[in-house]
Amino acid sequence: MEDFYIECSPGISGDMLLGAFYDLGVPKKVIEKPLIDLGLKDLYHLEFKESKSCSIRGIKAKVENIEYSPIKRTWKSIKELILNGNLEEKLKQKIVEVFESLAVAEGNVHGIKPDDVHFHEIGAIDSLVDIIGVCAALNYLNPRKVYCNEPMLGRGFVQTEHGKLSVPPPAVIELIRQNNIEVLSSFDSIEGELSTPTGIALLSNLVDHLKPPSKYSINSYGVGIGNLQFVFPNLVRVYKISSIEYRSLNQQINPRFEEISIQEAWIDDQTPEDITNFVEKLRIEGAYDVSYQAINMKKNRIGFSIQVILPIDKREYFRQLWFNYSNTIGVRERTQSRWILLRRRGECSTTFGNVKVKQILKPDGSITMKPENDEVLRLEIEHKISTGEIRKIIQESSKKFKAFENWK
Structure with missing residues (x-):
């Protein structure tokens, strides 16, 4: 098992991600098998073509809709199709999660129940191909962890079934809010939709860490090219990487290196009972360890020094625990390395x-x-x-x- 890093350069869409996975080496038959198993093979034509964006090569995924009598599907009908399909359970669950998040976002935007969201609001047959294809590709690669950098959104207007909508579209805003995704504003002056609802829905469900690893080496990569023309390359890259603690072919290297986060605060306005409860809360929520001791603080008050060692990917979550369950108004935080025996x-x-x-x-x-x-x-x-x-x-x-x- 290897790690993968999705680089939004600068944004993300389903077709660009699909092209990048194909360029990385995922066979077309792997991408199309679940679509065929769901009985969708006669509704589309999928083609992968060599392409360039600002002279940078990559693969463009093109989905042609050949459904002669389009059906106005709801999310409820799509969910039934997927759940009743002959798919591997792990893959089925992941596909449903991506579509569900998209349906919930569209439902909130339009003020309707997710089950009643019409298929054109989730996209068309191309969204089915993009989402199912990307989920199938990732299931085939079987990553240990998936990382991603912060996407950019762009500005201007985009044509939809509801007419012209401002960029970012409402569904993208809702998905970012629901999943607490951080975005970059560097390219907000660029006219065009840099990240689509499908792309953001895939990231919010398939990515383990919305930050790149601090150190890694690149084993191979794939490039997916977008349809829009900008003054910069419009592409998504997917890297197959080895983060520093997994560079050895023997993944049972001992002792093992890893990065951890340490958070601490001094508190002088809570009772010992409250401090004890808070410390136990930190342990229950997944801290590696917690230590605390009484200390003398300003104005000769007796307070408590609390220090927490935690997994680095839980830093943001634990910050919220400090501010929601203790009286502290500030938390010190640092990243450290450690070597541990298996x-x-x-x-x-x-x-x-x-x-x-x-x-x-x-x-x-x-x-x-x-x-x-x-x-x-x-x-x-x-x-x-x-x-x-x-x-x-x-x-x-x-x-x-x-x-x-x-x-x-």
């Missing part, structure tokens, strides 16, 4: 029965094991013997280990 959770058979334990893989290949502390406490209460004795008995009597997860 570990995995599981259970061992012992004279106490099955006991939950954690294995740690040392750099020399040896494995150490320690029982989970909750298990030690449970056994101490049940058998009324000391912690030291519990650990000694587990160590001496442990036999078969059953892993609950892979090394990580």
